[in-house]
Amino acid sequence: MSFGSRAHVAMAAYGPACVGIDPHASLLADWGLPDNVEGLDRFASLCVEAFAGHAAFVKPQSAFFERFGARGVVVLERTIQDLRHTGSLVILDVKRGDIGSTAAAYADAYLDEDAPMAADAITVSPYLGFGSLQSFFDVVDKNDAGVFVLALTSNKGGPEVQQALLRRGPAAGDGGADQTVAGGILTQLATLNAGSSPMGSFGAVVGATLGDVAEDLDINGPLLVPGFGAQGGTADDIRRLFGAVMDTVIPSTSRAVLSTGPDVQALRDSVARVNAELVGS
Numbered sequence: 623m624s625f626g627s628r629a630h631v632a633m634a635a636y637g638p639a640c641v642g643i644d645p646h647a648s649l650l651a652d653w654g655l656p657d658n659v660e661g662l663d664r665f666a667s668l669c670v671e672a673f674a675g676h677a678a679f680v681k682p683q684s685a686f687f688e689r690f691g692a693r694g695v696v697v698l699e700r701t702i703q704d705l706r707h708t709g710s711l712v713i714l715d716v717k718r719g720d721i722g723s724t725a726a727a728y729a730d731a732y733l734d735e736d737a738p739m740a741a742d743a744i745t746v747s748p749y750l751g752f753g754s755l756q757s758f759f760d761v762v763d764k765n766d767a768g769v770f771v772l773a774l775t776s777n778k779g780g781p782e783v784q785q786a787l788l789r790r791g792p793a794a795g796d797g798g799a800d801q802t803v804a805g806g807i808l809t810q811l812a813t814l815n816a817g818s819s820p821m822g823s824f825g826a827v828v829g830a831t832l833g834d835v836a837e838d839l840d841i842n843g844p845l846l847v848p849g850f851g852a853q854g855g856t857a858d859d860i861r862r863l864f865g866a867v868m869d870t871v872i873p874s875t876s877r878a879v880l881s882t883g884p885d886v887q888a889l890r891d892s893v894a895r896v897n898a899e900l901v902g903s
Contacts, residue, residue: 625768637897642876743768776829830855851878
């Protein structure tokens, strides 16, 4: 099954929430764990026990593992492997983006099914040009994987790039209408997903704490929505922003769930509460 199809099935089974595994030093301390690779390993193991087969999506943040060096990457690799094929889909948050053979190597490292750190999907950056992502797209098609392309992030400095206008000109076939950088990214993702059912595998990252969004968010693909929960985004914000495309939205939360640990059942209960809030039950 394609990633888009598997995501659709997982959302129907568990609810739309994506739970981050973000082992901040402060979270390790809150869980009574040391800020070292042993504490990281215990933290990640508890998250796997709590979320595997209980959340549709689990999103390890690579940076918080990488800060412990090679031993931290070993923990990340094992965490991905332990999560996969449990019913939960792994979205590895690495925000990679490069050109040529380097991009191809990143794609093989994270999306090739035979790679040690193969995830179901990863986050990628298009700001070396949308075409620079082609190596990732090729591996997505080959391995039934997914990508989430940064489009409308909610960080303070995002608009200076994402809301910049592109002058397309008459050759674009749209009468020369200007389009934002983010709008261009969303349009190209919609083209990649055209004709896919129930939805395509080429997703976008769109923040939950944005104001009114003028862009067309109907890309026929999944929308990964960070900023929900501790960062201030609410279920009402998500319903307001995404409206008719709510069935493609994957709200991502980390601290709001992780703060209830380290008790495994408390973590599972927190995920259930988040999903109930999102679906309005």
